[in-house]
Amino acid sequence: xxxxxxxxxxxxxxxxxxxxxxxxxxxxxxxxxxxxxxxxxxxxxxxxxxxxxxxxxxxxxxxxxxxxxxxxxxxxxxxxxxxxxxxxxxxxxxxxxxxxxxxxxxxxxxxxxxxxxxxxxxxxxxxxxxxxxxxxxxxxxxxxxxxxxxxxxxxxxxxxxxxxxxxxxxxxxxxxxxxxxxxxxxxxxxxxxxxxxxxxxxxxxxxxxxxxxxxxxxxxxxxxxxxxxxxxxxxxxxxxxxxxxxxxxxxxxxxxxxxxxxxxxxxxxxxxxxxxxxxxxxxxxxxxxxxxxxxxxxxxxxxxxxxxxxxxxxxxxxxxxxxxxxxxxxxxxxxxxxxxxxxxxxxxxxxxxxxxxxxxxxxxxxxxxxxxxxxxxxxxxxxxxxxxxxxxxxxxxxxxxxxxxxxxxxxxxxxxxxxxxxxxxxxxxxxxxxxxxxxxxxxxxxxxxxxxxxxxxxxxxxxxxxxxxxxxxxxxxxxxxxxxxxxxxxxxxxx
Numbered sequence: 001x002x003x004x005x006x007x008x009x010x011x012x013x014x015x016x017x018x019x020x021x022x023x024x025x026x027x028x029x030x031x032x033x034x035x036x037x038x039x040x041x042x043x044x045x046x047x048x049x050x051x052x053x054x055x056x057x058x059x060x061x062x063x064x065x066x067x068x069x070x071x072x073x074x075x076x077x078x079x080x081x082x083x084x085x086x087x088x089x090x091x092x093x094x095x096x097x098x099x100x101x102x103x104x105x106x107x108x109x110x111x112x113x114x115x116x117x118x119x120x121x122x123x124x125x126x127x128x129x130x131x132x133x134x135x136x137x138x139x140x141x142x143x144x145x146x147x148x149x150x151x152x153x154x155x156x157x158x159x160x161x162x163x164x165x166x167x168x169x170x171x172x173x174x175x176x177x178x179x180x181x182x183x184x185x186x187x188x189x190x191x192x193x194x195x196x197x198x199x200x201x202x203x204x205x206x207x208x209x210x211x212x213x214x215x216x217x218x219x220x221x222x223x224x225x226x227x228x229x230x231x232x233x234x235x236x237x238x239x240x241x242x243x244x245x246x247x248x249x250x251x252x253x254x255x256x257x258x259x260x261x262x263x264x265x266x267x268x269x270x271x272x273x274x275x276x277x278x279x280x281x282x283x284x285x286x287x288x289x290x291x292x293x294x295x296x297x298x299x300x301x302x303x304x305x306x307x308x309x310x311x312x313x314x315x316x317x318x319x320x321x322x323x324x325x326x327x328x329x330x331x332x333x334x335x336x337x338x339x340x341x342x343x344x345x346x347x348x349x350x351x352x353x354x355x356x357x358x359x360x361x362x363x364x365x366x367x368x369x370x371x372x373x374x375x376x377x378x379x380x381x382x383x384x385x386x387x388x389x390x391x392x393x394x395x396x397x398x399x400x401x402x403x404x405x406x407x408x409x410x411x412x413x414x415x416x417x418x419x420x421x422x423x424x425x426x427x428x429x430x431x432x433x434x435x436x437x438x439x440x441x442x443x444x445x446x447x448x449x450x451x452x453x454x455x456x457x458x459x460x461x462x463x464x465x466x467x468x469x470x471x472x473x474x475x476x477x478x479x480x481x482x483x484x485x486x487x488x489x490x491x492x493x494x495x
């Protein structure tokens with residue numbers, strides 16, 4: 001039997017409900033009506049699935065300070081849940097007396113923001129004993145189906161905290177730190193000064209071999225993602241790089257590209273201003289996670305040469321003789337020794353700084369040393385665990401030239417951005433320049449080529465490439481003349 005609900009039946013039902021409602025209001029006393037309402041509310045609550053609730057106050061009840069979970073939840077809600085909500089302007093947090101919904105692994109949760117007035121402080125007067133009056137205590141209320149309590153506590157809240165940390169890291173201003181020169185009476189609590197880090201170097205703009213560039217990028221990303229691996233094998237979460245090569249080959253640019261890729265702060269450590277090994281340890285533990293500690297030109301900062309060679313050569317004399325010997329090869333180290341009267345930082349102190357017990361105090365950190373002469377460094381500093389990777393940055397090659405041409409001249413595989421340039425001439429000049437770079441006698445650094453391009457700014461891509469070809473030819477001819485000159489001198493001596 002099929003039941004058909006027509007308009008007359010619907011009208012009769014609505015009329016019956018209105019009569020029942022009127023009868024309840026007219027014949028039942030207010031007390032009975034209140035009891036009936038409570039009964040209906042209980043029936044409705046019993047039919048709904050049970051709900052769990054988590055209250056997150058703005059202020060930490062134990063210390064009275066800011067509640068990190070509250071801040072993380074507000075950041076998460078402002079960026080995630082309210083991203084598509086209609087609002088006259090972007091919302092950074094959940095406003096008071098508002099509610100929103102979120103879905104996590106198929107479970108729908110409800111967030112509600114409330115604020116209530118509280119009395120802070122005590123004593124007499126309008127502001128209490130401590131000069132503080134009342135204020136608003138803000139609270140976030142999280143409601144969820146009770147059967148999913150473990151999912152919310154064990155997975156959803158940690159997910160919220162992790163997402164908030166990621167957003168803070170992405171939006172924070174990264175800093176470039178340098179250690180302060182200390183002296184008697186200085187404030188030793190202020191170990192570093194900082195400035196905004198604004199270097200624009202990236203892995204896409206590095207003038208290095210593409211295979212080496214991708215290898216370094218993959219190694220860095222693997223390091224940043226292996227926190228659990230380092231903890232499992234019992235090693236400090238850090239990695240050491242040694243960048244070596246002639247001046248102008250891009251060591252500093254690579255450091256900046258590393259910091260930009262990982263979004264790390266940079267600590268530029270000047271060893272010549274560090275008075276003692278203990279001060280060096282204090283500098284180390286005062287750095288923060290997600291940082292790159294850089295020591296540039298380490299062979300010129302201190303005497304970190306091979307100890308076995310020193311036993312055969314320099315050594316065994318007085319302090320004045322040692323200072324004079326070092327002054328011939330290490331002017332900066334000699335100046336530091338003269339300033340403090342002796343060499344306070346020695347090789348064991350640097351080794352402990354790189355890979356000692358104190359180096360494990362700060363996690364997720366890269367240590368990068370740069371040098372033009374790796375052969376001057378002691379092998380103990382270069383072993384794996386201290387310098388995990390040794391990266392040689394050499395003279396410019398054809399792939400590096402193509403990167404520089406794209407960065408400075410807009411010349412790439414797809415063509416040339418200079419509308420006035422002759423494409424044929426540009427292609428011919430690029431091929432000639434790459435051929436000259438392939439010659440073993442032609443040595444030019446990426447910095448030298450960049451200077452040639454900068455000197456031709458506004459002259460056009462063809463003019464810049466023509467000037468570069470002339471410079472490469474000059475260097476080739478000069479190298480050939482230098483190679484012939486010793487042979488001629490030998491012939492003159494024989495005659």
